[in-house]
Amino acid sequence: MSQLVTIYGGSGFIGRYIAHRMARAGWRVRVAVRRPNQALFVRTYGTVGQVEPVLCNIRDDISVAEAMRGADAVVYSVGTFDKFGKNNFDAVQHEGAERVARIAAEQQVATLVHISAIGADSASDVLYSRSKGQGEEGVLKHCPKAVILRPSVVFGPEDDFFNRFAGMAVMSPVLPIPGADTRFQPVFVDDVAAAAERAVRGKAAAGTYELGGPEIMTFRELLEMMLEVIQRRRLIIGLPFGLAKFFAWWFDLWQRLSGGLIKAPLTVDQVKSLKHDNVVSPGAKGFADLGLDETAMAAVLPSYLYRFRESGQYAAIKASAKNLKP
Numbered sequence: 001m002s003q004l005v006t007i008y009g010g011s012g013f014i015g016r017y018i019a020h021r022m023a024r025a026g027w028r029v030r031v032a033v034r035r036p037n038q039a040l041f042v043r044t045y046g047t048v049g050q051v052e053p054v055l056c057n058i059r060d061d062i063s064v065a066e067a068m069r070g071a072d073a074v075v076y077s078v079g080t081f082d083k084f085g086k087n088n089f090d091a092v093q094h095e096g097a098e099r100v101a102r103i104a105a106e107q108q109v110a111t112l113v114h115i116s117a118i119g120a121d122s123a124s125d126v127l128y129s130r131s132k133g134q135g136e137e138g139v140l141k142h143c144p145k146a147v148i149l150r151p152s153v154v155f156g157p158e159d160d161f162f163n164r165f166a167g168m169a170v171m172s173p174v175l176p177i178p179g180a181d182t183r184f185q186p187v188f189v190d191d192v193a194a195a196a197e198r199a200v201r202g203k204a205a206a207g208t209y210e211l212g213g214p215e216i217m218t219f220r221e222l223l224e225m226m227l228e229v230i231q232r233r234r235l236i237i238g239l240p241f242g243l244a245k246f247f248a249w250w251f252d253l254w255q256r257l258s259g260g261l262i263k264a265p266l267t268v269d270q271v272k273s274l275k276h277d278n279v280v281s282p283g284a285k286g287f288a289d290l291g292l293d294e295t296a297m298a299a300v301l302p303s304y305l306y307r308f309r310e311s312g313q314y315a316a317i318k319a320s321a322k323n324l325k326p
């Protein structure tokens, strides 16, 4: 019987790439999510029955334990940007992570891989980073030999970063952003999955790895790069933090009053987090320690951002057709 890995959040942006890699490596994969009916696409990653979505809510002990039963390894890839509601920072990124580690220890699961984030710090004033830090502490309390992966902002076909701003650029002549000079080190989603795969297969030493791509760029430079790829000219306006916080406070209020129906495009917590660089810390373990290389943005961005060009996939053919005119 091949080995079994349970991936909590295995249908999410990062989780699905981990599920895909583990299936290709011949493992059986259990994808534990709240809406397995919306995760049926993961079945196509393997042969019949190899990859199965199962119902689980990481806020509930019994369903977490059932989803883990018989697993040789566990990956925790659940996260949120929500500070309100039941699925909030604390429930998902702190208590949920700790619950999975506690139950993994009880069930004597050999390997636990936890997806955290750069900046995780239980003393941070940013709620997202604080809950990530508390989650890491909770994981290590129960599973001291866990592998913790902390990516910077992650890019790939289903990302919520480049896709979001490219979508905005289609609609608006200006892109107002707070933290225009804040630095990021975007990392390709399948590189994060490769790191997780190595850890699941026992080929990574226990500890914390910070995962950043080959380029460090400011928020403004990243948007300029995105605009070049989608062949549009837009004005990028750097918003002062105070003004951004004012808008974000109202967005937060709308989200709260609407019971979560209206999603805040920018939250006060995100404004706070944009004050801090999101890059690999000096001396941190990273891809090199895992024996992996990083993928450059230029190699991937055009493959999925082309749809935001004025003529979508026909932009190149239209440009070359122009040369044919007499």
Ligand SMILES: NC(=O)c1ccc[n+]([C@@H]2O[C@H](COP(=O)([O-])OP(=O)(O)OC[C@H]3O[C@@H](n4cnc5c(N)ncnc54)[C@H](OP(=O)(O)O)[C@@H]3O)[C@@H](O)[C@H]2O)c1
Pocket (backbone or CB within 6 Å): 008, 009, 010, 011, 012, 013, 014, 015, 032, 033, 034, 035, 036, 038, 056, 057, 058, 059, 077, 078, 079, 080, 087, 092, 115, 116, 117, 118, 150, 151, 152, 153, 154, 155
């Ligand atoms: N994306 C990035 O740029 C980035 C950067 C740094 C770190 N990270 C971290 O990487 C991890 C994965 O991020 P992601 O972008 O892949 O997230 P995502 O796309 O939002 O996916 C979240 C996954 O978790 C599941 N989920 C959510 N709440 C759940 C619950 N209560 N019980 C069970 N399953 C639940 C979701 O499925 P259902 O909705 O069906 O439950 C989905 O499969 C997170 O910890 C995130 O903080 C992400």
